[in-house]
Amino acid sequence: MRKKITYLFLSLLGTLANAQGPAVTSWLQNTTATGTYYPNGNSTPQGNSILVNCQAVQYSASNVYISTKGIPAYPTGPFQDGNPNQAGNQNAIFKFPLTPVQNTGTPTATSLGNIAVFINGVAGFDPKDGVSWKSSTNAWAGGPTGGTGDGVWQRDAIVYEKLGFDCSKGHPAGTNYHHHQNPSAFKYDLNVISTVCNPYDANGLYTINTSQHSPLIGFAYDGYPIYGAYAYKNADGTGGITRMKSGYQLRNITTRNTINGVSVTAGPPVNSTYPLGSCIQDYEWVAHTGQDDYLDEHNGRFCKTPEYPNGTYCYFATVDANLNSAYPYLIGPTYYGVYANRKVTSITETTTIYTSNLAVSEAEFKNISTVLYPNPVSDLLLVQVDHLLKYDLDIEMYDMSGKLLMKTQMIKGSTIAYFDTQTLYNGNYMVKISNGKNTISKKVVVKH
Incomplete structure (x- = not known):
């Protein structure tokens, strides 16, 4: 009897450990x-x-x-394409499986709208913008342009909605704020393709760090995790850190009249107005046998990660060598696993509440890469972390006598905070950064 009780106890412990895996513990609360x-x-x-x-x-x-309102810790907007909407309260509940499974039948295509949820509760969208080519009028139709297109040659949202993305590469559909792509600030891409960050805080869910394994940033609607763009080169967790590369490339076509070798209704002409890359059907997947850092047709691979040391299938938010978003951006055009609409109206089973209690050692805390710039500073001092912040930081500025002058907070799921230093005298100051238990101090010089 005692042996049976012991086995039962160990079984319960195993179940609890599984329940509190990354699918439970990764969300920012x-x-x-x-x-x-x-x-x-x-x-x-x-x-x-x-x-x-x-x-x-x-x-x-x-x-x-x-349970989430769908609002990020980083500022949203502005949306410079005339979008009249702002990010609004979604008051949503999402249900994800703790043990996702591979779809062994016909893969499910990613549909227009929600295909994932980021760990800050913000929606992830597929690559399309709801507009497709209408051959009878030789023009785009659907979505914000009105009417209905043929649905064959579909516009790439990353290309056509760039003007409407804010600094964090997001925008609202109605009030549903979302990202079609990697949620990091345009300003920190090696090739900056949008100037929207210039007068605004260059903030986002995380900052890409090319020397570290990217963080787990969300979960797809099939339940599998989504990571940023950098990971171990080899699927077994070896080979160092490298960029995960999309297996998709632009097709070598001069006319848009075939997809997967089948004749279809013609799309827009291939020219300077509608260059290749305008439509998601302009891409084809190519296998890269023996190269683990190239992803499969779903934009993922089975591999070991820091959160899944035994391995799991996972997607990656792909970027190119300049850190610009690379098709298919998050997932797609089909899911690897079994898809379900993850948004539910209520919870109908017995559950346990998970309260995040992230313990960070002093050594770990001091290894956080925090940058103060510019230094010397004249009018605005920015404090930036170069990864994903999983806990709140209290940030205080003192004069050299120890007098507290200003304080602010960097909320988990954001990357920067700032101090207005215009009213400070020239001289040396100290900035203290704390998570409530551990503190680091950095010197800054104010020089007007």
Whole structure:
């Protein structure tokens, strides 16, 4: 009897450990901080009074439930394409399986709209923008342009909606703020293709660090995790850190009249107005046998990661060598696993509430790469972390006598905070960065 009880106890411990795996513990939780946004033409952030990140995480033996308003900790907007909407309260519940499974039948195509949820509760969208070519009028139709296109040659949202993306590469559909791509600031790409960050905070979910394994940034609607663009070169966790490369490339075509070798309704002409890359059907997947750092047709691979040391299938938010987003950006054009609509209206099974209690040692805390710039500073001092922040940071500025002058906070799921130093005298100051338990101090020089 004692042996049976011991086996039962160990079994329960195993179940609990599985339940509190990355699908439960990775979500950024918050019940106090509220969001901000930039109205068009205004570089001063405004409050929206909506809680950021995720408000609750609950799990059962089979599923995890995420309650979120869908608002990030980084500011949203401005949307410079005339979009009249702002990010709004989604008041959503998402249900993900703790043990996702491969789809062994016909792969499910990613559909227009939500295909994933980032760990801050913000939606991930597929690559399309709802507009396709209408052959009878030789023009785009659908989506914000009105009407209905043929649905054959579909526009790439990353190309055609770039003007409407904010600094963090996101925008709202209605009030549903979302990212079609890697949620990091345009300003820190090696080739900066949008100037929207110039008068605004260059913020995002995380900052790409090419020397570190990218963080787990979300989960797809089949339940498998999504990582940033950098990982171990080899699927077995060896080979050093390298960029995960999309297996997709532009097709060598001069006319748009075939897809996968089949004749279809003609699309826009291939020219300077509609160059290759305008449509997602302009791409083809090519196998790179023996090269683990090239991804499969779903934009993922089976591999070992820091969160999954025994290995799992995972997707990657692909970028090119300049850190610009690379098709298919997150997932697609089909899922690897079994798809389900993850948005639910209620929780109908017994669950356990998970409360994040991330313990960070002093050594780990001091290894956080925090940059103060410019230094010397004249008018605005930025404090930036170069990875994904999983806990709140208190940031304080002192004069050299130890007098507290200013304080602010960097909320988990954001990458920068700042101090207005215009009113400070020239001289030396100290910036203290703390997570409530550990503190690091850095010197900054104010010079007007």
